[in-house]
Amino acid sequence: MHQNYQDDGFFIVKDFLSPNELQNLREVVTQFHQSWRQENATFYATKAINSAYLTAKKHLRDAERETLFKFIGSAKLMNVVTSIIGEQPAFMNTQLFFDPVNINQKNYWHRDPQYHLSVDEQKKALHSLHVVHCRIALVDEPGVELVPGTHQRWDNSEEFDVRMELNGHKNYEDLASGFRVTLATGDLLVFSANMIHRGIYGMDRLSLDILFCDSVPELVKFVDNDCLPGPEILEKLECPDAFENTIAIKTWQLPL
Numbered sequence: 001m002h003q004n005y006q007d008d009g010f011f012i013v014k015d016f017l018s019p020n021e022l023q024n025l026r027e028v029v030t031q032f033h034q035s036w037r038q039e040n041a042t043f044y045a046t047k048a049i050n051s052a053y054l055t056a057k058k059h060l061r062d063a064e065r066e067t068l069f070k071f072i073g074s075a076k077l078m079n080v081v082t083s084i085i086g087e088q089p090a091f092m093n094t095q096l097f098f099d100p101v102n103i104n105q106k107n108y109w110h111r112d113p114q115y116h117l118s119v120d121e122q123k124k125a126l127h128s129l130h131v132v133h134c135r136i137a138l139v140d141e142p143g144v145e146l147v148p149g150t151h152q153r154w155d156n157s158e159e160f161d162v163r164m165e166l167n168g169h170k171n172y173e174d175l176a177s178g179f180r181v182t183l184a185t186g187d188l189l190v191f192s193a194n195m196i197h198r199g200i201y202g203m204d205r206l207s208l209d210i211l212f213c214d215s216v217p218e219l220v221k222f223v224d225n226d227c228l229p230g231p232e233i234l235e236k237l238e239c240p241d242a243f244e245n246t247i248a249i250k251t252w253q254l255p256l
């Protein structure tokens with residue numbers, strides 16, 4: 001496994017995107033964002049910090065979806081993903097992070113699984129399943145704050161009280177153990193969804209996040225069928241494996 005990921009739970013690849021990839025992704029993502037904002041005007045205006053399901057048909061045309069699928073299924077990105085997850089990664093979803101309209105809205109520390117797993121299950125997940133964020137800055141951005149090592153270790157009492165808002169704490173309070181990672185346009189940040197983290201708002205950020213996981217039904221069940229490519233796109237991808245693994249699990253092990 002990638003050494004920095006193993007030790008700290010994250011690493012950065014500077015200038016991951018070529019100028020051409022950056023331009024193509026920006027165009028498609030901007031198109032998605034405009035359409036999504038119209039459709040979700042109230043949510044956007046009041047509390048949203050991200051959207052998801054970018055590869056679905058709802059907001060993008062086929063050619064635009066293909067641009068996303070080609071990037072996600074590129075050898076370049078998949079080499080990074082397999083360096084962490086191994087040879088059987090599954091595609092999970094895409095998200096887009098942007099600034100909240102309300103400039104007073106506060107960010108929040110969390111581990112991604114805390115919204116669907118009990119505390120005991122969250123502890124076990126640290127030693128079993130991989131869910132990995134591949135976050136690509138489409139403009140310079142303040143980045144995220146991470147607590148290094150928490151992809152493998154449980155919270156100390158300050159971290160637990162803050163992220164769970166216990167004993168009078170709020171989940172936006174600073175943590176002594178937090179480590180800030182800023183990203184420049186085109187950088188890739190890879191980090192474990194299990195680790196304690198929070199976004200940093202500002203700079204009109206626009207960050208494309210692609211999620212991959214182990215090829216297991218308990219994670220792949222979260223994947224939306226609409227977000228998967230059809231056979232005509234799959235055959236055009238350099239590395240279709242992550243999509244194929246997801247499709248295989250959904251087709252054979254879960255009722256569609």
Ligand SMILES: O=C(O)CCC(=O)C(=O)O
Pocket residue numbers: 049097112133143144197198199200209
């Ligand atoms: O950028 C953000 O606002 C939060 C990022 C995050 O929590 C995530 O990618 O899971």
